[in-house]
Amino acid sequence: MQWEILLRILLASIFGAAIGFERTSKRKEAGIRTHFLVGLGSALIMIVSKYAFYDVLHTHSIVLDPSRIAAQVVSGIGFIGAGMIIFQRQTVRGLTTAAGLWATAGIGLAIGAGMYWIGFSATILVLICLEFIHSSFNVFGAKYLKLNIHVSDKNAVQEILKLIIQNNVTMFDFQEEFQVEPSERVKIILQLQVKLPSKQGISQLIADIQQVSGINSIETD
Numbered sequence: 059m060q061w062e063i064l065l066r067i068l069l070a071s072i073f074g075a076a077i078g079f080e081r082t083s084k085r086k087e088a089g090i091r092t093h094f095l096v097g098l099g100s101a102l103i104m105i106v107s108k109y110a111f112y113d114v115l116h117t118h119s120i121v122l123d124p125s126r127i128a129a130q131v132v133s134g135i136g137f138i139g140a141g142m143i144i145f146q147r148q149t150v151r152g153l154t155t156a157a158g159l160w161a162t163a164g165i166g167l168a169i170g171a172g173m174y175w176i177g178f179s180a181t182i183l184v185l186i187c188l189e190f191i192h193s194s195f196n197v198f199g200a201k202y203l204k205l206n207i208h209v210s211d212k213n214a215v216q217e218i219l220k221l222i223i224q225n226n227v228t229m230f231d232f233q234e235e236f237q238v239e240p241s242e243r244v245k246i247i248l249q250l251q252v253k254l255p256s257k258q259g260i261s262q263l264i265a266d267i268q269q270v271s272g273i274n275s276i277e278t279d
Contacts (some may be wrong), residue, residue: 062172067146070101070169073181074162075139080188083279085206088142089242093162096135100166104128108171118278128167135163145203158188203253209246211272218248228253245274 074097075090082089107127114120139156161184165220209215215234222229233249252263264276 063109066105066169066172067098067101069174070097070166070177073097073165073169073177076181077158077162077165077184077188080185081155081158084188086137087152088155088159092138093159094261096138096159097169100131100135101170103131104122104167104170115206126171128170131163131167135160144246154188158184169191203251203263205248205250205252205264205267206277207250207275208276209248209272212246214270214272215246215248217270218267221263221270222250222252225263225266227263 071094074093078090078093108124111122139159142152142156165177166178167182207218229250229252231251235247267273267276
């Protein structure tokens with residue numbers, strides 16, 4: 059039994075890390091370590107809830123609900139999820155990552171309960187959702203786009219704004235953040251939410267922005 063419990067904790071940690079790896083590849087705040095710990099912790103709490111009180115049951119006439127402790131994970135993980143959303147200033151961001159953490163907690167609970175195939179299948183579905191569904195909707199004509207643009211030249215910001223106007227793009231939100239790198243160079247991070255007149259305009263806008271001097275990277279969400 060001890061080896062099986064260890065296997066459950068290990069599998070829950072691995073499945074959580076797999077989801078965290080996908081989030082890390084998209085440069086989201088909650089990455090491999092966070093999802094690893096959420097999966098591990100959820101499985102551990104489920105195991106404690108199911109098996110930790112056998113000695114009490116054998117020695118006393120006590121009836122316990124084995125799901126009582128594990129149920130608190132569902133509400134408890136909400137604090138971490140809320141933190142991910144609040145972390146994004148002025149605009150609501152991080153909802154997908156927060157939902158991923160919530161799903162990871164559910165996977166950990168399933169593995170901790172010994173439902174291996176349910177936990178494995180849920181992990182695959184979560185990864186499919188995070189990795190493929192968003193891009194699939196873009197293929198079928200999504201016109202809304204979030205851009206995170208890392209800029210090393212202040213003049214590039216004005217060029218980007220000019221391109222947005224030239225491409226008939228509607229901009230819903232614009233944020234400009236300055237970060238000082240270890241080399242004491244100032245890096246500018248632009249966060250834009252835009253609506254384009256057509257799906258084809260998305261790739262064209264990104265291609266035009268990439269031609270601007272001083273652009274380090276462009277991330278889409």
